[in-house]
Amino acid sequence: MSDVQKPAQHHAGGFARVSAFFKRRRWLLSILSLVLLLGIWEIGGRGGNPFLTSHPSAIFKALVDQISSGQLPNAFLQSLQPLVLGYGLAILFGIPIGLLLGRYWAAEASFGYYFIGLDATPLVAFLPLFILWFGLHLTVKVVIVFLFSMTPIVINTWMGVKGVPRTLVEVGKSFVGSESFITHKIVLPYALPSIITGLRLGIGRVVIAMAIAELFTALSGLGGLLLKRSEDYDTAGTFVPALVFMLMGIASVGLLGWLERRIAPWHKATSAGNE
Amino acid sequence: MTHSDKPILRVRDVIHEVVSPEGATVRILNGVSFDVARGEFIALTGQSGCGKTTLLRLLLGIGKATSGVLESAGQPIRGCDHSRAMVFQNAELLPWRTALGNVTLGLETKGVPRKERDQIARRYIDLVGLASAATRRPDQLSGGMRQRVGLARALAVDPDLLLMDEPFGALDAHTREALQEELIRLHEQMKKTIIFVTHDLDEAVLLADRVMVLSPRGQLAEIVDIPIARPRSDPEFLRTTPLFSEKRYYIWKLMKRLEAEAAGRARVSA
Numbered sequence: 275m276s277d278v279q280k281p282a283q284h285h286a287g288g289f290a291r292v293s294a295f296f297k298r299r300r301w302l303l304s305i306l307s308l309v310l311l312l313g314i315w316e317i318g319g320r321g322g323n324p325f326l327t328s329h330p331s332a333i334f335k336a337l338v339d340q341i342s343s344g345q346l347p348n349a350f351l352q353s354l355q356p357l358v359l360g361y362g363l364a365i366l367f368g369i370p371i372g373l374l375l376g377r378y379w380a381a382e383a384s385f386g387y388y389f390i391g392l393d394a395t396p397l398v399a400f401l402p403l404f405i406l407w408f409g410l411h412l413t414v415k416v417v418i419v420f421l422f423s424m425t426p427i428v429i430n431t432w433m434g435v436k437g438v439p440r441t442l443v444e445v446g447k448s449f450v451g452s453e454s455f456i457t458h459k460i461v462l463p464y465a466l467p468s469i470i471t472g473l474r475l476g477i478g479r480v481v482i483a484m485a486i487a488e489l490f491t492a493l494s495g496l497g498g499l500l501l502k503r504s505e506d507y508d509t510a511g512t513f514v515p516a517l518v519f520m521l522m523g524i525a526s527v528g529l530l531g532w533l534e535r536r537i538a539p540w541h542k543a544t545s546a547g548n549e
Numbered sequence: 550m551t552h553s554d555k556p557i558l559r560v561r562d563v564i565h566e567v568v569s570p571e572g573a574t575v576r577i578l579n580g581v582s583f584d585v586a587r588g589e590f591i592a593l594t595g596q597s598g599c600g601k602t603t604l605l606r607l608l609l610g611i612g613k614a615t616s617g618v619l620e621s622a623g624q625p626i627r628g629c630d631h632s633r634a635m636v637f638q639n640a641e642l643l644p645w646r647t648a649l650g651n652v653t654l655g656l657e658t659k660g661v662p663r664k665e666r667d668q669i670a671r672r673y674i675d676l677v678g679l680a681s682a683a684t685r686r687p688d689q690l691s692g693g694m695r696q697r698v699g700l701a702r703a704l705a706v707d708p709d710l711l712l713m714d715e716p717f718g719a720l721d722a723h724t725r726e727a728l729q730e731e732l733i734r735l736h737e738q739m740k741k742t743i744i745f746v747t748h749d750l751d752e753a754v755l756l757a758d759r760v761m762v763l764s765p766r767g768q769l770a771e772i773v774d775i776p777i778a779r780p781r782s783d784p785e786f787l788r789t790t791p792l793f794s795e796k797r798y799y800i801w802k803l804m805k806r807l808e809a810e811a812a813g814r815a816r817v818s819a
Binding site (some may be wrong): 439447451452460463538540 | 609654
């Protein structure tokens with residue numbers, strides 16, 4: 275009865291119910307938005323000039339073509355090589371360098387600003403020089419990926435190590451821990467969440483660095499495929515490697531984010547809201 | 550003189566100076582001398598900034614005195630060793646390790662084999678009453694429990710001398726009383742020598758055989774004997790006895806006087 279007498283409130287209640295429904299299922303809104311966007315793109319794109327625009331179904335067809343012809347898998351594997359090598363080297367050098375900078379004030383005072391500077395430099399500006407020095411093939415790509423992704427690893431490791439409370443290092447000293455014991459059992463574990471944040475920021479740059487390297491140097495990998503498709507005015511085909519770049523970026527950052535939460539579950543509890 | 554009659558700690562004319570950020574030399578400890586006998590419980594008290602923690606750190610072996618003698622079991626103190634262990638103010642546990650893992654820390658540096666390490670750690674976790682929480686991480690423990698882990702970690706290396714830096718200062722009254730009782734029991738049972746820094750006179754008188762009072766100038770103003778018989782099995786009752794009140798009041802008055810003297814001196818020099 276009261277519902278009939280107060281229709282306005284009933285309406286508000288219905289809206290609140292819908293709102294509550296979506297609030298508990300946020301992913302549903304994300305999917306809805308994506309479906310809507312793709313739908314509009316599909317309908318709008320179909321009427322357009324295929325040399326200038328494309329639409330989802332054509333891109334999907336190009337994707338299937340590029341996979342079945344082996345173009346995409348080949349390009350992907352070609353891209354993976356400098357990515358893995360460059361990022362691997364960045365980890366290999368970045369963490370120890372960051373550890374040294376954080377642990378020893380003399381190292382920090384002598385070399386710290388190089389890395390801050392390097393991090394702030396748009397490395398693309400040096401690309402012509404890199405090509406001059408390292409040629410057009412694998413080496414230059416590895417160097418670019420390495421330089422792009424190393425600085426966040428160095429800086430985050432450095433800051434993480436600096437953030438280790440002095441008293442905790444003193445605990446190690448008080449129990450007669452050697453320098454190596456303190457580094458391995460206290461400093462590195464404490465800095466681990468920060469190091470992984472560095473790895474996550476680093477890998478976010480890796481995909482960007484790889485795309486730049488491939489577009490500006492020898493045509494190979496996904497970047498090369500992208501350029502070739504666009505030179506053939508194959509707009510749908512151009513979208514495919516671009517989307518793969520995007521997915522690689524999302525997947526790698528997501529993976530590291532997951533690792534971040536898994537490796538240091540104590541971190542969230544002790545320093546909520548950090549980062 | 551038998552070996553056990555020798556003082557476990559001998560401190561003579563210790564002066565410690567630090568350079569402030571402004572470049573001025575500040576004297577933290579100014580000619581401190583005392584002996585501690587094996588098995589004694591010493592409380593160390595005094596105003597904030599009078600050098601209690603500095604003295605404790607020198608005894609531990611972190612930092613070096615500007616001048617003077619610090620000997621542990623007849624040997625000059627040079628750096629840390631396993632004969633002295635510290636219980637830190639805020640426990641300072643490794644947050645990624647379980648309670649048990651934290652207790653093994655000192656055993657790892659001592660070179661105890663892994664299997665034995667776990668056995669010893671478990672024994673000390675039991676001793677401080679945390680058997681049921683052995684696998685919890687520090688963020689899953691209460692403040693009192695964390696401090697118990699800190700105590701177990703220090704005891705596990707089987708030190709001759711236990712240094713405790715205001716270990717119960719941050720705990721609520723109820724938890725603090727429980728831990729005080731526990732510490733009295735452990736001390737009487739294990740015969741460890743303990744130096745315990747505290748601001749709380751009640752705590753000092755309840756726990757200690759002697760209370761050392763540092764003056765604001767970093768001098769040892771007085772060592773007050775607390776002739777309350779052991780075992781001190783009923784702290785609640787002890788607090789009501791005339792001897793307890795008398796000692797507590799005596800130290801309180803002493804500290805008031807030192808404070809007034811220091812304030813007077815400051816006024817004169819200003």
